[in-house]
Amino acid sequence: MQYIAPIVIGVLYALLMSFVREPHRRRLNAVMVAGAGAAYLSGGGLxxxxxxxxxxVTYVAFRGLESWTWIGVGWLLHTAWDVVHHIKGDPIIPFAHTSSLGCAICDPVIALWCLRGGPSLLALARNRRGRGPSEPGPDVSRETPSPTRG
Known part of the structure; x- marks a missing residue:
């Protein structure tokens, strides 16, 4: 269960984020990865x-305001930082010794979702049942193109 629960948490994160419409979903996720980047500051283990x-991670999150790829990179960086903290024995939650390991398992799930463009899992489920179109893919503008002059 120690290895399954973090995966479930990562999927639940993506599912809950699916309730946020674009472009707000991408921007909110940039803020989330910035916060995750500062999660170990209070412990100061390194x-x-x-x-x-x-x-x-703050720089990467700033770039993530306009790019899902950068947000995914941020989560992968946080995964690496989780592994370092787990090996050093300085967990993200001081009273939960395997919390950094759990975070290191959860974060790549979120990163993969972000690297796919942070799609709405709700829209993907609707599409599988044939109920309607999904949201645009990664970094796609909803504006209609201006007519070309020729």
């Missing part, structure tokens, strides 16, 4: 490296 990592 000293000054915690600040360097937070600065890196």
């Amino acid at each position: 000293g000054g490296w915690e600040f360097a990592f937070t600065a890196l």
